[in-house]
Amino acid sequence: MAVKAINFKIDEAELADIHQVSSVFNMTQTDIIKNALRQYIAKLKKDPFYRLTVKVKDADQAETEEILDHIDRMSDDDLEIVSTERFTT
Numbered sequence: 001m002a003v004k005a006i007n008f009k010i011d012e013a014e015l016a017d018i019h020q021v022s023s024v025f026n027m028t029q030t031d032i033i034k035n036a037l038r039q040y041i042a043k044l045k046k047d048p049f050y051r052l053t054v055k056v057k058d059a060d061q062a063e064t065e066e067i068l069d070h071i072d073r074m075s076d077d078d079l080e081i082v083s084t085e086r087f088t089t
Contacts, residue, residue, distance in 0.1 A: 018033065
């Protein structure tokens, strides 16, 4: 796998925490950050929104116009939220 260097900004207190944890566990700061990112990304990929949308292709122009036309013809009652559900994983 190719490796690419990146730059990003991080709060000094968070950086100090990373340094302290890496020292205690004899790990590099890079490994701490990479492991945290892997865990966070894995968590996000389990989210129902991600799982429902990741494989959905974008609508083409004709489909987009058809959908928007349908929405434009809806009344306020049609667009009212009538119930909500919360999913947790």
